[in-house]
Amino acid sequence: xxxxxxxxxxxxxxxxxxxxxxxxxxxxxxxxxxxxxxxxxxxxxxxxxxxxxxxxxxxxxxxxxxxxxxxxxxxxxxxxxxxxxxxxxxxxxxxxxxxxxxxxxxxxxxxxxxxxxxxxxxxxxxxxxxxxxxxxxxxxxxxxxxxxxxxxxxxxxxxxxxxxxxxxxx
Amino acid sequence: xxxxxxxxxxxxxxxxxxxxxxxxxxxxxxxxxxxxxxxxxxxxxxxxxxxxxxxxxxxxxxxxxxxxxxxxxxxxxxxxxxxxxxxxxxxxxxxxxxxxxxxxxxx
Numbered sequence: 001x002x003x004x005x006x007x008x009x010x011x012x013x014x015x016x017x018x019x020x021x022x023x024x025x026x027x028x029x030x031x032x033x034x035x036x037x038x039x040x041x042x043x044x045x046x047x048x049x050x051x052x053x054x055x056x057x058x059x060x061x062x063x064x065x066x067x068x069x070x071x072x073x074x075x076x077x078x079x080x081x082x083x084x085x086x087x088x089x090x091x092x093x094x095x096x097x098x099x100x101x102x103x104x105x106x107x108x109x110x111x112x113x114x115x116x117x118x119x120x121x122x123x124x125x126x127x128x129x130x131x132x133x134x135x136x137x138x139x140x141x142x143x144x145x146x147x148x149x150x151x152x153x154x155x156x157x158x159x160x161x162x163x164x165x166x167x168x169x170x
Numbered sequence: 171x172x173x174x175x176x177x178x179x180x181x182x183x184x185x186x187x188x189x190x191x192x193x194x195x196x197x198x199x200x201x202x203x204x205x206x207x208x209x210x211x212x213x214x215x216x217x218x219x220x221x222x223x224x225x226x227x228x229x230x231x232x233x234x235x236x237x238x239x240x241x242x243x244x245x246x247x248x249x250x251x252x253x254x255x256x257x258x259x260x261x262x263x264x265x266x267x268x269x270x271x272x273x274x275x276x277x
Contacts, residue, residue: 106176137191144183
């Protein structure tokens with residue numbers, strides 16, 4: 001149990017950033033006519049965490065973010081859907097970043113699509129209706145499009161953060 | 171900022187979306203329309219399993235919707251041609267019960 005103060009600071013700051021992103025997202029009226037659709041700003045933070053800190057911290061911060069946000073603003077269904085999407089997307093982005101010549105942009109596009117696909121399947125299972133699956137093609141494309149934008153932003157964030165003293169790993 | 175791998179991933183996602191769109195909207199119909207004596211009797215989604223009992227002045231039929239297919243059972247007509255039409259799944263598939271002036275068509 002030896003967490004350096006610097007590490008603690010980094011994680012606390014990133015978790016706070018992830019929660020704020022979720023809050024901003026909930027306030028943005030962008031939904032493309034699909035209830036509950038989000039542009040994935042929180043994913044921007046998770047991707048940044050993954051590249052600065054690694055898979056473990058990214059998963060930890062994503063799960064904590066979802067638990068805190070859903071406790072504050074959500075309900076049990078939203079919690080299940082968010083967890084399904086968030087965990088699948090985090091692993092998908094981790095795998096994508098391991099592939100040759102894939103940058104944050106490609107990883108984020110895949111993350112967005114996988115997040116939406118996992119949520120759609122989870123929603124279909126929880127509500128036991130197959131009808132919602134019909135949204136899958138449009139959600140895949142929207143997820144990728146939003147993911148590309150967030151990926152570009154995340155790449156910039158990572159470059160800037162890694163230059164600050166707080167993220168200097170010495 | 172973009173590298174080759176990014177384009178491969180984005181292309182793969184779009185391909186998946188197009189293929190899933192074809193599978194979801196392509197050959198399989200989404201609903202079955204019942205027409206009784208030339209007038210629309212009802213429209214039922216193929217996504218939800220249910221039994222529809224149709225009473226006509228000439229007799230009764232039951233339309234069963236199960237696992238994305240619709241078919242007639244329990245027709246009290248003499249020839250039972252509508253039951254022999256089998257399972258309706260694709261757009262344009264139809265079963266006709268002439269004695270009852272009843273038509274089921276997938277749209």
